[in-house]
Amino acid sequence: MTVDEVKIGGLGAKRRRVEDSRFIRGMGNYVDDITLPGMLHMEILRSPLAHARIKSVDASAALAIPGVQLVLTGELLASRNLAWMPTLSYDTQAVLATDKVRFQGQEVACVVADDPYIAKDACEAIVVDYEALPVIVNPTQATANGAPVIRDDKENQHDNVIFDWEVGDQDGTDRAFAAADVVSELELHYPRSHPSPIETCGSIADFDRATSKLTVYMTTQAPHIIRAAVSMVAEIPEHMIRIVSPDLGGGFGNKVPIYPGYVVSILASILLERPVKWIEDKTGNLISTGFGRDIYLRGQMALRNDGKILGVRMHTDSDHGAFFSDAQPTKFKIGLMHAAFACYDIPVAHLTARGVYTNKAPGGVAYRCSFRITEAMFFQERMVQAAADDLGLDQAEIRRLNFVKDDDFPHRTPFGFLTDSGQYGKCLDIGLEAIGYEDFLKQKEEARKNGRLLGIGISTMTEPLGAGNSREYDILGIKMFDSAELRVHMTGKALLRTGAKSQGQGHETTWAQIVAHELGIPADDVVVEEGDTDTAPFGMGTYASRSTPVAGAAVSMVSRKIRAKARKIAAHLLEVSEEDIEWELGRFYLRSSPDSGVTIQECAMAAYSNLPDGMEPGLENNAYYDPPNLTWPFGCYIATVEVDPLTGVWDVLNFVAVDDCGVRINPMIVEGQIMGGLAEAYAMANMQFITFDSEGNCVGSNYMDYLLPTSWETPGFELHEVVTPCPHHPIGAKGVGECATVGGPAAFVTAVRDALKGPGVRNIDMPLLPDRVYEALTEGHDVSGSPPVRTDL
Amino acid sequence: MYPARFSYEAPETIEAAVELLGGARGEARVLAGGQSLVPMMKLRFASPETLIDINNIPGLAYHGADPDGTYRIGALCRHVDLEKDGDLGTLQPTMAAAAPLIADPIVRMRGTVVGSLCHADPQGDWASVMGALGGSVVAQGPNGRRSIPCVDFVDGPFQNVLEPDELAIEAFVPAPVGTRAGGYLKLERRVGDFATVGVAVSVEFSGTQVTRAGIGLTGVGASTICAGAAAEMLVGEELNGDNIARAAGHAAEMSQPRSDHRGSEAYKRHIVATFVTRILSSLQRTTQEVA
């Protein structure tokens, strides 16, 4: 009688993704697939200059073009108090520029027309008179004496510094350094990149003049936050706003912020009382929406001669572009940068951070990571590597020596986080075994004698995934919990809704598996819906690997509430008291006579047809889950590479990933997430960066210049797993969507640098383009900073 | 994609196409594979008033050798046609090496060799291949046909010497003197990326002796560089370490790269020399093995 959990698609089932059937048949429903009657089209005119005063905007020629319905300028928005909007980091951002443009690609005006061709023609007919201003493209320029103040719109802003922030124990750290045998130092740059989902941003605003209700179909990872924000900014009552996030063609953090295009399309729809569609083009997406990284890091590590780490100092100089619109928890200025070094047992550390404005696009989104953790872990691993080099220690051994031990959890990190669980040494051992560590070291020596350059790089890290708890994590004051609502119909089929929003993570598949695990209802009998604020329960959305830790936990909890009610119904059906029955997957039975029982489906039918006296009918419930802590997965990534000594081109020979993300709900989806994450890690190390010339022109504004690796270049990855269940998550799962992106880059960079190792080369900054590797190799010096850009084009 | 407004013509003969080119008001552009023109129209870098689509003209998709050994490529021969031609490796080794390195499979399905030559992108691969092989473009205008050697065909970045009313109908390469060997190497950051540096080498041998040689360089100048002088140093000699090094050095000198985010000027010159050396050294090995 027992139900086989894997057969019904429960925990551990490698169930095929149910959403894929519509995606691969071209039957997904993305924002751009939606057409409403009477719909108009909006196009944005963007600034060609990075920093300039706007002297005038003349839209008369545009308005004269037949088919043009409306031209919106900063001036028009200002008259409605909408020219500026709040950001997710308590700053303001221009919706349409009024006084100045502050980055290339900034939104200057919008045209609404009968079709997108006309809208585009009309944009070209708008005449903007700019007076160019000096341009700032990096933190050094931003903080130089006499630097022009970019944000002169803000009353008390007299320089370009956004924040000076610190965390940790400065005095304690100073003492640790005083007692050190050796101090290692490192400086590096994590270049700007862009999440670049294949689907760009877009919206269709539909203000219904009959009901005054505003419906917005939009590309957002966090529809409920958007509803709240629109309500506050546009002063529309929250119950009169419905945000629908349909299928999303990727997000990677890019679709968390609120962009001017959304806001202007809403205003246009209200003004014109017609639906207005805005679909951003690829260049618009790359040059104006939330980027990732762009940060200079430097630090020192206090060490004992045997490799024991005694303390760490870190400083970051982050470039936030023209508006501070990082999407991050309120309490922290530089995301969770201070999660660095969490997997090592380090007594004390101190971090200082300075953020600046520059004439570049704003953003600072968590590009496939939990708020700046990618930078934190990259720095951590490169710093550990530098220490190993300085002390002449083996890169595996220095890590093993400093790891938090298996029986030392929960462990307080030097910056105050509490890591929950892990088996770091075991993961490293599996990785070393899989890559053939000892053999490779010998091979490397042999190869070197023949002029071949081989290298190996290890990266190990644990990271906090799944914000909040609500004590410490909020965005704009809204606490970071999440929710699920489950309705079991009378035939035992179910509808599950959560406050998260899948953008490719496979929630429709995974959430149903959690229900199957908790209730024994086959996963195929559970349909999952997300993204419509009129139907989904309130939630903070999907980013920072928080869905499984938070919304996934809520799915468990709501299923357990349903089970508790079903148990009462079962007792009624079996005519015994609740204490006399037991639960096995999918069925309650009599302890005294296990053959007598009722299935969950029978309980569901009874909930609508045969209830105990006085019981409320139906079998539905909801749950809000406020996690007690973040979840702490661990990853060990090892790359081996060969560098061509004559060209600097490098190839990956082997790559091993050992991931411990706790209990795996759908192992196939987990592996997919890791594969995807590693592809992005490789991308970052190798080619995926956005840079700017001295005029602030964005180099990387299309896919010929902004390189995403294809399946052709991307190496194969060998995956291994370790399972340390999360002690505080209802089913023991941890976040996993981002580990590989976060931990992967350092493995590639360390491997390439290892291949070159000779006197002098301590650092090559990403991207490791062949010419940079060749320079390090032949000149024997560091290659730092962003690749230089031709300015004469 | 939302290009500016244009009118569209789809002639079915070469003559009709030429007539349309001559009679068009404003800027008229030929549409072949569309793999360069359409992206430019999308970005509105190009806004032609008339598009003359030549894809409906029969009999232009050919490629192959005449009885006398002249190798002809029609205006509608796609990159993929060369890539998939199993005999090309023996007949045209430089082309065979280059074809699979052009763009990505999707672009290769539509893009044409002749279109690439007309487009005159300094980073286009075919121009240096044709330059190394001493190829020419055949143009047809209202007054008939003329052949234009590839070295003279391009007169600047994205500029060719065709008259507004001329259509390029084929490219051809003269018959080899002796056996033909060659190769193409391309440094790219990613598949589908244009070349940081591309090097085409063609050598014709009588026995082990070089009878004719050509070198073409992609991406290291304002237009494709035909490093003929570097190649000519090899004529009459057997390939050896010394003359290979000299030719490689000379080719590097003839290149005119600029520093950018793909690499410094010095690095690009170094890659030119490295690639010339790599191709010639492998030809040296194979010719000497055969001999």
Ligand SMILES: Cc1cc2nc3c(=O)[nH]c(=O)nc-3n(C[C@H](O)[C@H](O)[C@H](O)COP(=O)(O)OP(=O)(O)OC[C@H]3O[C@@H](n4cnc5c(N)ncnc54)[C@H](O)[C@@H]3O)c2cc1C
């Ligand atoms: C993503 C991508 C990657 C690419 N990568 C590479 C690469 O790595 N290497 C490379 O060499 N190329 C690359 N290309 C360009 C590609 O090879 C094009 O196919 C080629 O440059 C143009 O050929 P076409 O037939 O598509 O020409 P079209 O785009 O149709 O035309 C190009 C130009 O030539 C003119 N033209 C075309 N045919 C004729 C003719 N018969 N007579 C007169 N004028 C004509 C057109 O009017 C137009 O100005 C890439 C293109 C893309 C989109």
